Amino acid sequence: MTAGHGDATHPERLLQKQIEDIYRAHSRKVLATLIRLLGDFDRAEEALQDAFAEAARTWPSEGIPRNPFAWLVSAGRFRAIDHLRRQVRFAAAVPDIEDSLYREGDDLEIGDMALIEDDVLRLIFICCHPIIPADAQIAMSLREICGLTTEEIAHAFLTPAPTIAQRIVRAKNRIRAAGIPYEVPDKAELPDRLQHVLHVIYLVFNEGYSASSGAEIVRSDLTSEAIRLCRLLLTLLPDPEVSGLLALMLLQDARRAARRGASGEMILLADQDRSLWDGERIREGLAIVDGALGAGTLGCYGLQAAIAAEHVRAPRAHETDWRRIAGFYDLLLAARPSSIVELNRAVAVAMCEGPAAGLAVVDAILASGELHRYHLAHAARADFLRQLQRFADARLAYETALELCRQEPEKAFLRKRIAELGGQ
Amino acid sequence: MKYLCLVWCEEGQFEALSQEERDQIDRDSLSYDQQLAGSGHMIAAEALQAPANSVVVRVRHSEVSVTDGPFAEAKEHIGGFILIEARDLNDAIRVAAGIPLAKLGSIEVRPIYDFGGQA
Structure with missing residues (x-):
């Protein structure tokens, strides 16, 4: 936040770095507690800045307090009250606000960790x-x-x-x-x-x-x-849907490094170098999914995580258990019907039963009028047509997908597919 | 990041106030400057004299020309500025909203161009 002191002696710079670390670790928590205590975002943000400015002034001589969080919250709150007192124009309102600031007693709530979390x-x-x-x-x-x-x-x-x-x-x-109200909603x-x-x-x-747009995939x-x-x-x-979402994101993010080639082009799941996948994230994601499968607590995010888990479990693309994936999509469709889930299910079905079955599902979705502006629906349809060797139809479908697509690397991928159809 | 908060005033607005009101604004402004110094935001703040006291300098074909402000007839002029260090644009907006003259004129928050040298 503050400009570095070029000629600062070493211990001062060290302390400044420590304060910056504390800012990174605690500033959001201090802000959250100050919003509760002061009842206002802007007043809390002002108090947060004041507290850290005060820390930068006093910690060099007095040392870093044992509980920086509590110190910062009380410093911020004290400074907020101070500002209110100085704003003589609002003199009439001050006693009320001061009352509300002290309402819950002095340092009581600062020490209550449950309340702070x-x-x-x-x-x-x-x-x-x-x-x-x-x-x-x-x-x-x-x-x-x-x-x-x-x-x-x-x-x-x-x-x-x-x-x-x-x-x-x-x-x-x-x-x-x-x-x-600044509160967690009730049950x-x-x-x-x-x-x-x-x-x-x-x-x-x-x-x-x-x-959704631009040159970067990730x-x-x-x-x-x-x-x-x-x-x-x-x-x-702790809620199964929260852990489900965490697992889903971990398992998707695990494939990040493998999703694009040296020149930034998109690489499909089936063609990815699986050794580039992040083993740490996969282990963590799979542990959550397996726990949820065992407990039978799969919500919508949990089911999507279970699908992502099936993909990462396969040592090679052709060993993917597509039947199990289609089964999870069935459960997901039952829980929350959506055309996009249907489209994804179509791909899983095609992997089990062949491209003709997949094409039938996608055509039915497009005929219902849904997803006809969604480039991936046309791209999936084009893929099935290509596998069925209906190359002219495939080309038309890829071109429709290309027209609807806004993301540069995906566009490049679709152009490549069209070029590959070239001679056929 | 650094931001320049330019205080735009309408002509005659300040003059239309009573002496008491003007004194109050001066007191509030000084007090807010101190507050910004305390929170580590303040780099510099100045009030400007009336545009009638300003001249405009140009160099054309190596010749210096000095004229009265062509802005003299402009309805709004810059009455002062505060240069601040803020966490981000929203922090700067919050600081600008607290400037006492924001209630009278308007504050333009201009991010300072970062040449990428020192932080």
Whole structure:
């Protein structure tokens, strides 16, 4: 945050680095607790900055406190009260606000670890509140929970920073105007709201894993943040769907390095060099899936994780157990019917029963009018036609897919397929 | 990151205030400057004299020309600035929103160009 002191003596620089480490490790938690104590995002952010400025001033002479988190929270809260007192214009309102700041007694709640962990959970639920538009939820989550800067988020989403900044400001205004309580929803509301939070995390992951536009296939900063967020959510709220989503993201992310070639081109699952897959992530993902399979607690994310698990279990592509995968897709379709799941099921069916069966399913989906603007539906159809040696039809289908596709590496892949059909 | 908060004022707006109101704004502004110094945001802050006291300098064909501000008839002018160090654009916006003159004029938040040298 602050510019480095070029001529700083070594111990000072060391301390500054320690403060920066503490900022990285604790700033989001301090912010979450300060929002609860101060009842306002902006006031909390101001208090957070004040607390770290105070730390930079006093820690060099007094040393780093034993519990930096508690120190920062009390320093931030103290400074917030101080500011309120100085704002003489609002003199009338000060006693009320001061009362609310001291409401719960002095240092009592700072020491209550359960309440503090809930603060982060509260922050997650408030950033993903349904009252906030989806794009703003993602921006808020990345900034307030993951600690990315507005500029970093803007860069990741290829959006101008002022646009992202305005989304965040508007979202905060909305939270304030609607008086959204800073709390974890109660039991009756939790499943719906949790689904929503998981959806936002998965959107962040997908934006990183398969960026909707642009030249990069993978933005690993976003996939890592989504995984980090989901891990955090899981420690705070152990739920089969949370662990299911974590496993799904781990197993997909494990294949990251193998998904593109030397010149950035896309490599399909079947053609990937499996030795490039991340064994650590696979072990962790499979352990979660196997645990859930054993306990019979597979939700929608868990089922998708189970499908991803089948892919990574196969030592070679042709050893994939497609029948088992098709079975998981059946369960997924029953749990949450969707054309995209049907399309994926069609691919699994084709792998078991041949391209004609797959083509029949895709044609039925397209005939229903759904997915006719979705490039992957046409790409899958083209693949089946190619395997059936109906090359002219395959070419038309690839061309439709190419027209609808917005992502450069995928486009390159489709062009390559069309070129391969060239002589036929 | 560094941001320049430019305080835009409408002409005559400040003059239309009572002395008491102006004194209050001065006090609030000084107090906010101190607050920003305390939070580590402040790099520099200055109030500017009226545009009537400014001149515009140009060099064309190696010749220096000095004129009265062509901006003299502009309805809005820059009344002052605060250069800050902030975590990101939203942090800078929060700081700008706290500038007492934001209630009277408007604050333009301009990110400082980073040449990629020192952080």
